[in-house]
Amino acid sequence: MNRITVYERADFEGLSREFTCDVPDLHELDFGNCIASLKVVGQPWIAYTEPKYEGEPHAFEEGEYPSVERPNSFSALRLVHHDLADPQITLYERPNFQGACKVVTEETNLAYGYFNDRVASHVVQRGVWLLYQHPGRGGWHCLAWPGERLADYKPELNFQARLSHLRPLRPGQPM
Numbered sequence: 001m002n003r004i005t006v007y008e009r010a011d012f013e014g015l016s017r018e019f020t021c022d023v024p025d026l027h028e029l030d031f032g033n034c035i036a037s038l039k040v041v042g043q044p045w046i047a048y049t050e051p052k053y054e055g056e057p058h059a060f061e062e063g064e065y066p067s068v069e070r071p072n073s074f075s076a077l078r079l080v081h082h083d084l085a086d087p088q089i090t091l092y093e094r095p096n097f098q099g100a101c102k103v104v105t106e107e108t109n110l111a112y113g114y115f116n117d118r119v120a121s122h123v124v125q126r127g128v129w130l131l132y133q134h135p136g137r138g139g140w141h142c143l144a145w146p147g148e149r150l151a152d153y154k155p156e157l158n159f160q161a162r163l164s165h166l167r168p169l170r171p172g173q174p175m
Helices: 153-157
Strands: 003-009 013-019 037-041 045-050 054-060 063-065 076-079 088-094 098-104 121-126 129-134 138-144 165-168
Touching: 003 076, 054 138
Parallel strands: none
Antiparallel strands: 003 013, 003 037, 037 063, 045 054, 045 076, 088 098, 088 121, 129 138, 129 165
């Protein structure tokens, strides 16, 4: 079963809650903005900084997280239900899926190739992707979902053709 267990303090200390389905507003369960560590079993979960899956997304794949990057800032949790086994995204050099394109199926640091800071649109064929502004998973990031067709990074992501790193979320192994 896919589940996430969240704790109010680092190192899995303090009050905890376990969830097996989406939670649009942790405040309604008296657990908003207090998560400092967590454990994930099975598929990844996305923690959002605002209720109703708004704000900055943070992905947590299967494993234990004795501390989180943004403690006390999560207000919603969403289980990734999508098939993550065979990821694929197509990147385009210009807006509206124009210009040169590159098909990506694994984690890629674009800083080592011709597409660094040149991506302006994308289409996600399969999987859920994390897109990073800087090499080495650095800087501002966002999620790209299966079936997503993002025609122009500038107004929609404010990346302004500055995508430098991307990786697909890894599927978990539920018990």
